[in-house]
Amino acid sequence: xxEDLKAKVLEAFCQRSKGEKKMFYIRDVVKWxxxxxxxxxxxxxxxxxxxxxxKYWSSGSTTYLVLAECYPKE
Amino acid sequence: xxxxxTPLLDQLGGGKxxxxxxxxxxxxxxxxxxxxxxxxxxxxxxxxxxHWKHGGIVGVKGYGGGVIGRYSDCPEKFPNVQAFHTLRVNxxxxxxxxxxxxxxxxxxxxxxxxxLTNLHGSTGDIILLGxxxxxxxxxxxxxxxKGFDLGGSGSALRTPSACVGPGRCEWxxxxxxxxxxxxxxxxxxxxxxxxxxxxxxxxVAACPNDxxxxxxxxxxxxxxxxxxxxxxxQKEVAAYAAAGLDIQKEVCNLCPTRCxxxxxxxxxxxxxxxxxCMHCINLMPKALRPGPEKGATLLIGGKAPIxxxxxxxxxxxxxxxxxxxxxxxxDLIMKIIDWxxxxxxxxERIGELIKRVGMRTFLRAVGLPALPQMVxxxxxxxxxxxxxxxxxxxxxx
Numbered sequence: 132x133x134e135d136l137k138a139k140v141l142e143a144f145c146q147r148s149k150g151e152k153k154m155f156y157i158r159d160v161v162k163w164x165x166x167x168x169x170x171x172x173x174x175x176x177x178x179x180x181x182x183x184x185x186k187y188w189s190s191g192s193t194t195y196l197v198l199a200e201c202y203p204k205e
Numbered sequence: 206x207x208x209x210x211t212p213l214l215d216q217l218g219g220g221k222x223x224x225x226x227x228x229x230x231x232x233x234x235x236x237x238x239x240x241x242x243x244x245x246x247x248x249x250x251x252x253x254x255x256h257w258k259h260g261g262i263v264g265v266k267g268y269g270g271g272v273i274g275r276y277s278d279c280p281e282k283f284p285n286v287q288a289f290h291t292l293r294v295n296x297x298x299x300x301x302x303x304x305x306x307x308x309x310x311x312x313x314x315x316x317x318x319x320x321l322t323n324l325h326g327s328t329g330d331i332i333l334l335g336x337x338x339x340x341x342x343x344x345x346x347x348x349x350x351k352g353f354d355l356g357g358s359g360s361a362l363r364t365p366s367a368c369v370g371p372g373r374c375e376w377x378x379x380x381x382x383x384x385x386x387x388x389x390x391x392x393x394x395x396x397x398x399x400x401x402x403x404x405x406x407x408x409v410a411a412c413p414n415d416x417x418x419x420x421x422x423x424x425x426x427x428x429x430x431x432x433x434x435x436x437x438x439q440k441e442v443a444a445y446a447a448a449g450l451d452i453q454k455e456v457c458n459l460c461p462t463r464c465x466x467x468x469x470x471x472x473x474x475x476x477x478x479x480x481x482c483m484h485c486i487n488l489m490p491k492a493l494r495p496g497p498e499k500g501a502t503l504l505i506g507g508k509a510p511i512x513x514x515x516x517x518x519x520x521x522x523x524x525x526x527x528x529x530x531x532x533x534x535x536d537l538i539m540k541i542i543d544w545x546x547x548x549x550x551x552x553e554r555i556g557e558l559i560k561r562v563g564m565r566t567f568l569r570a571v572g573l574p575a576l577p578q579m580v581x582x583x584x585x586x587x588x589x590x591x592x593x594x595x596x597x598x599x600x601x602x
Contacts, residue, residue, distance in 0.1 A: 156551040157360070157400050169547065173400045180269070180398075187359070187399065190260035191273035191291075192511065193552055194359030194399035203261060 132174055136167065140175045141184055144198045153203075154188055154195035211243055213250040229321065238319040238335055241285035245277060262290065262338060264355065265345040269399045271355025272341055288338050289319070293356040294331040294348060295396075298385045299369045309351040317344035327422070328406065329366030330356040361399035363406045365389050370411035370429075375490075376483070377411035378429030378499040379527045385409045387531055388538075395542070402549040403512075405542065412495065413483045419507070419518075424555050425538065426504040426518045427527070433496035434476040435485075441492035442472045456485050501527045503534075505541070505567075506556025516556040519564065521571075523578040537571065544570040565590055 143163045147155065161172050176196060179185040186202050188195045197203075209215050211226075218226035229246075232239035245256050261274030273291040280287035297306070310331065314320060319335030326332040331353075336344055345355065356364035365388045368374070370381030388407055389396070395405075408419035411429040419426035446452055452472065457465045464478035465485060472492070474485075486493045503525060507518035525533060541555065544567070549558045559567045568575055569592075 156402070158402055158549075158551050176400070177398055181267070187264070187269040188261060189270065189273065189359040189399070191358055192404060194269060194361065 132171070132178060136164075136171060137175045137178060139164070140172065141179060144179075144185060144196075148198045148201045153201040154197050157194075157196060160196060211247040214243060214247050232320045236320050237285045238289070239321060241283035242289070242319065242321070242335065245279070245283045245286055248279070248282070257289075262341070264397075265342045268345075268355055268397045270358040270361050270397060271345075273358055275335075286335070289335040290338065290341065292318075292333040292336065292341075292344065292348075293326065293328075293358050293364070294333060295354045295356040295364050295389065296325055296329050296331050296366070298367055298382045298389070299372050300325065300329070301369070301372060306351070310348075310353065313344060313347045313351060317347065328356070328363045329408075329417075330364050355397070357396040357399075357404075359399040360401045360403050361397070361405070362392050362395040362401070363404055364396065365392075365407040365409070366417060367409035368411050368416040370409075374411060374416075376414060376486070376495065378431055378495055379409075379411050379427075379501050381409040381411035381427075381429065383529065384427060384501075384527055384531060384534075387529065388535075391535060392538075401542070401546060403552045403554055405545075405555065407538075413481050413502075414487065420504060421507050421515070421517055422509065423507050423518070424505065425541065426507055427534070428502045428504065429527075430481050430500060430502045430524065431496035432498040432500065432524060435474055435479065435496055436494050437472055437474065438492045439471055442467075442489065443470070445489050445492060450488070452489075456488050459484055500524045503537070506554070506559050508554045508556050512552050512554070513557050516554075516560070518556065519559070519581055520578045521568075521573055523576060537573075540571040563590060565592060 140160065143160070147163070157173065157176065160176060161169050164172055176185060180187065183199055186197050186199050188197045188202065214226045218224040218230070229239055229243050233243055249256050256278050258276040258278050259274070261276070262272060264270055264272045271293050273293070275289045275291060277283050277286045277289065314322060314333050317336050317340040318333055321334040323332035323334060348354070365385050367381035367385035370379070371377040372382055395401070405425070406423040407425045407427070408417045408423035409427045410417050410419045413428055413430055415428055419428060442452070452467045457463070457467050461482055461484070462478045462480050464475045466473045486495065501524070502520060503522035504518035505521045506516050508516050522537070527534060545555045545558060548562070549555070564579065565575065
């Protein structure tokens with residue numbers, strides 16, 4: 132896995148989370164990088180989750196991705 | 206007589222059928238969490254509004270699912286249900302348990318949760334209702350030590366489930382238990398790390414009776430079936446008639462394709478018209494059996510109404526041999542999931558996607574040929590959409 136891509140994805144999360152929207156579908160994240168392979172982006176996101184930089188948020192039926200520092204308190 | 210704290214719930218418990226209220230009251234005697242749950246539910250009935258806030262926390266270290274966060278919106282009134290998370294635990298395939306396993310499960314849940322369970326949830330998982338955030342990891346560790354794992358939730362592959370199949374049923378055309386277990390173990394990453402557009406469910410039924418209702422409840426239904434003629438034992442047919450079964454009325458007239466003829470002495474089946482619904486076999490099990498060559502029919506797109514309406518699934522592979530290591534099946538599953546992940550809108554189930562873009566697009570994407578068995582409503586829908594290049598232009602003189 133490319134460390135460069137990981138840094139880019141994390142940076143994209145930080146930039147996009149500056150607005151009101153803090154929770155993203157994996158599909159949103161893949162769309163931020165139209166030239167990258169979807170599987171590569173998914174692997175990077177999984178790695179970021181392992182590192183606790185990004186977290187899952189789930190309603191039970193749908194899962195979102197949230198930057199750790201933007202994770203809702205409850 | 207002391208006035209009840211839960212008069213509305215008491216009404217529910219007073220009916221002639223067993224009520225979950227009685228179970229909750231029993232649990233409330235030893236668990237403050239269950240007592241507050243009763244109180245909050247009573248309030249919901251009184252005010253005609255739910256008092257749960259859904260969503261949030263998703264699991265334990267390394268997992269993206271298996272826990273559904275739930276919080277009370279009135280924790281000042283019911284502090285013991287301030288956090289009341291649900292755990293989904295992967296059930297044993299076919300729901301076979303030793304009593305020891307059930308005792309272990311109950312011990313873990315008495316230690317870490319409310320003691321309330323739902324066996325089983327709609328997807329098939331063991332549902333453990335109500336624990337606090339600080340107990341999640343410990344509860345998971347204890348469950349793991351007893352051989353259990355969390356199931357799927359969120360935008361992931363949900364816990365695959367199967368009927369009891371050859372474990373108890375004489376009609377099993379495939380080993381639904383082995384198929385389901387193999388799929389579960391092969392797709393652990395897809396179950397525990399949600400990366401799909403939405404939920405995806407796989408269910409395995411060993412015969413067309415479809416006791417797990419896979420055709421209606423799963424995105425990918427694997428249903429055991431057979432090739433070849435239904436063997437008929439005419440002596441047993443005569444015995445059923447002699448015992449009072451009205452074969453013409455109960456069997457032939459109720460056959461969906463009317464592919465059976467009974468002349469009062471012998472039964473004849475036009476097998477080429479049979480859709481393998483199992484009706485005749487169910488009624489005359491001693492006289493009729495599934496045919497000799499066993500395999501599975503694969504269907505796609507079943508779902509209950511959430512974002513859009515309910516769909517029944519649609520045949521994509523009329524017959525596939527299903528034997529370990531199920532390479533052909535798994536290759537197809539990965540192609541389907543890849544195409545869906547690439548093409549679907551967020552929160553779009555695969556059935557909805559196929560409905561939106563058309564079956565022919567799906568078939569082309571996953572490399573399946575169009576077959577007559579895929580015509581969904583052959584007697585009511587005359588429309589067939591071809592690719593332009595598939596239509597040979599005829600010269601008009």
